[in-house]
Amino acid sequence: MQIPASSASATTSAASAVGGQPPVQLFAHARLLTMSGGSSGTAIDRRDSIAAADGRIVALGSEAELRRRFPEAQLNDLQGRLVTPGLIDCHTHIVHGGDRSAEMERRLAGESYENIARAGGGILSTAAATSRLTESELATTALPRVDALLADGVTTLEIKSGYGIELEVELRSLRAARQIGALRPVSVATTYLAAHVVPPQFPGGSEGYVERVCTHYLPAVAASGLADAVDAYCESIAFSVDQVARVFDRARGLGLPVKLHADQLSNMHAAALAARFRALSADHLEFTDDAGVAALAAAGTVAVLLPGAFHFLRQRQAPPVQALRRARVPMAIASDCNPGTSPLSSLLTAMNLAAVEFGLSTAECLAAVTREAARALGVLADRGSIEVGKSCDLAIWNVEQPAALVYSLGSRPLHESVWRGQRVAAAGRPLAVPPAA
Numbered sequence: 001m002q003i004p005a006s007s008a009s010a011t012t013s014a015a016s017a018v019g020g021q022p023p024v025q026l027f028a029h030a031r032l033l034t035m036s037g038g039s040s041g042t043a044i045d046r047r048d049s050i051a052a053a054d055g056r057i058v059a060l061g062s063e064a065e066l067r068r069r070f071p072e073a074q075l076n077d078l079q080g081r082l083v084t085p086g087l088i089d090c091h092t093h094i095v096h097g098g099d100r101s102a103e104m105e106r107r108l109a110g111e112s113y114e115n116i117a118r119a120g121g122g123i124l125s126t127a128a129a130t131s132r133l134t135e136s137e138l139a140t141t142a143l144p145r146v147d148a149l150l151a152d153g154v155t156t157l158e159i160k161s162g163y164g165i166e167l168e169v170e171l172r173s174l175r176a177a178r179q180i181g182a183l184r185p186v187s188v189a190t191t192y193l194a195a196h197v198v199p200p201q202f203p204g205g206s207e208g209y210v211e212r213v214c215t216h217y218l219p220a221v222a223a224s225g226l227a228d229a230v231d232a233y234c235e236s237i238a239f240s241v242d243q244v245a246r247v248f249d250r251a252r253g254l255g256l257p258v259k260l261h262a263d264q265l266s267n268m269h270a271a272a273l274a275a276r277f278r279a280l281s282a283d284h285l286e287f288t289d290d291a292g293v294a295a296l297a298a299a300g301t302v303a304v305l306l307p308g309a310f311h312f313l314r315q316r317q318a319p320p321v322q323a324l325r326r327a328r329v330p331m332a333i334a335s336d337c338n339p340g341t342s343p344l345s346s347l348l349t350a351m352n353l354a355a356v357e358f359g360l361s362t363a364e365c366l367a368a369v370t371r372e373a374a375r376a377l378g379v380l381a382d383r384g385s386i387e388v389g390k391s392c393d394l395a396i397w398n399v400e401q402p403a404a405l406v407y408s409l410g411s412r413p414l415h416e417s418v419w420r421g422q423r424v425a426a427a428g429r430p431l432a433v434p435p436a437a
């Protein structure tokens with residue numbers, strides 16, 4: 001799929017303000033799933049139209065009412081289509097070099113993910129491939145994966161570094177992530193994955209590396225302004241609770257929010273660690289226990305479920321969804337798009353996996369890729385639901401029922417998306433009604 005970089009920005013610059021007022025777009029005759037806090041699950045809103053100006057939603061109402069209020073508005077007739085907030089993928093490692101298909105063959109032949117990692121494969125092999133690419137190569141090789149997510153209605157995308165390891169390659173990866181936001185109609189949130197793998201030759205091993213991250217890398221990344229948050233991988237094959245705590249202490253001291261790869265392969269009590277630092281999210285959580293769930297609930301930390309990794313690693317123990325639900329921990333779903341454990345670039349597929357493998361309801365799945373994913377990125381005030389004042393990011397679907405978005409695999413149900421008030425064609429489809437010049 002090709003979405004020209006100009007498709008989003010051209011209309012913005014072409015749309016000149018009349019009489020000092022920004023032009024108003026009317027997205028009319030829709031079946032709206034607003035996903036706003038008060039709205040319950042998959043109920044269609046009684047209002048059927050959205051007015052947007054300057055990329056923001058300025059009013060919701062009936063078509064007649066909004067036409068009266070904004071007689072000059074440009075009309076986009078959505079012909080009764082189902083409309084949700086633009087989807088948000090809140091956990092990806094989409095910027096990286098190479099792939100790990102050869103490792104998949106080893107795993108299919110019986111080797112474990114942990115053993116391959118300990119033998120120098122795994123994250124280290126992707127790190128080597130990543131370090132060989134330039135900033136623009138890192139951005140362009142990620143674009144096919146980004147485009148696949150956009151074809152699923154994604155309008156906000158989190159991108160982690162972490163395959164760079166050395167400071168210079170980490171900064172390069174973060175700049176490539178930001179470039180993607182300039183090349184495609186999508187909002188990018190960047191995360192510095194500060195502690196991902198222990199480099200084998202690092203003086204002082206993992207302790208030395210954590211020391212280096214705290215004294216040099218984190219201050220440099222914070223000063224660069226390239227990261228919106230800091231992440232770490234807390235696992236027996238990666239970093240301990242103590243080490244992550246040191247990284248998080250420093251990150252918070254530098255004013256950066258944190259999030260954590262927690263309890264994916266074993267119970268490290270990492271969910272409680274995330275909660276202790278008021279993390280935006282704790283991600284994976286397959287082995288999190290009741291105390292971890294209670295800590296997340298008390299801290300208001302979002303549980304990000306990553307069923308692509310669960311599936312690809314053939315895990316058997318699902319995250320404690322029933323306990324999370326009971327404790328009212330908000331649940332998000334993300335692709336975890338990465339070459340080692342989740343080579344998945346479809347958020348709709350992640351929703352299906354979360355429903356089938358983890359038992360989420362369709363209403364929970366829809367909230368998990370909109371409102372709760374926005375909460376996991378700390379952008380809920382701006383995105384994640386269709387409400388006045390928020391960015392006009394929409395996904396317009398060719399399906400009858402909301403449940404159809406969770407039900408099918410591989411069916412490309414997106415009609416069009418809208419990013420910051422600008423219409424964006426779905427993969428292989430022209431805009432149904434070209435925007436007026």
Ligand code: DI6
Nearest residue numbers: 122123309336338339340341
């Ligand atoms: N995210 C990660 O960073 C690790 N697992 C996950 O879900 C490792 C990914 C990799 O093997 O490259």
Ligand code: FE
Nearest residue numbers: 093261336338
């Ligand atoms: Fe991950």
